[in-house]
């Protein structure tokens with residue numbers, strides 16, 4: 605299986621490469637930060653690929669929803685959702701789907717997600733699955749975190765690139781997955797408290813498992 609992993613920044617790319625230990629069926633490229641940059645860069649990689657990819661994974665650190673994904677743990681997506689793509693109305697948020705303009709959700713193959721989850725857990729890593737949200741604005745208040753959790757039941761993590769990476773692959777018929785390791789709780793902004801090193805260590809460990817499961 606030929607796999608493309610897209611990370612937002614180079615420290616994430618380096619952590620993934622350490623975990624992959626030179627596995628030849630994986631490429632790791634930079635997506636940039638945010639869904640638009642990620643979609644553009646994923647498209648560029650897919651269009652210039654010498655041979656087709658069988659799977660594209662958006663990987664990196666993320667915020668974890670409290671009670672769903674703790675700092676240092678791993679989240680495997682069951683669905684990749686553009687959580688702020690829509691309109692604010694007096695009645696609340698309306699997604700692009702509800703407005704009739706398109707899809708905000710990219711599906712993930714459930715068998716693949718299950719296989720990866722089970723392999724991570726068998727390796728003794730703390731992993732859970734659930735919808736992973738993509739936001740252009742990092743959540744910074746308890747109120748927004750609660751609104752997102754209520755609007756998207758089971759939401760496990762939020763990042764800034766997954767939907768962009770996923771849409772670029774999905775439009776070409778390539779299966780997608782999002783793999784996130786948690787650096788901070790989703791909620792009140794406390795950037796200094798983000799445990800980025802712990803999340804990068806978890807990203808390296810998770811990538812080591814991918815080599816075994818995605819041969």
Ligand SMILES: O=C(O)c1cccc(C(=O)CC[C@H]2O[C@@H](n3cnc4c(=O)[nH]cnc43)[C@H](O)[C@@H]2O)c1
Nearest residue numbers: 612637665666667742743762763764765788790795
């Ligand atoms: O300090 C800020 O206010 C700030 C604003 C925009 C971006 C950042 C970043 O550090 C980039 C975040 C980077 O990491 C992922 N990430 C990690 N935690 C979260 C989160 O709680 N919510 C959304 N994204 C998160 C994200 O995918 C970016 O690649 C800082």
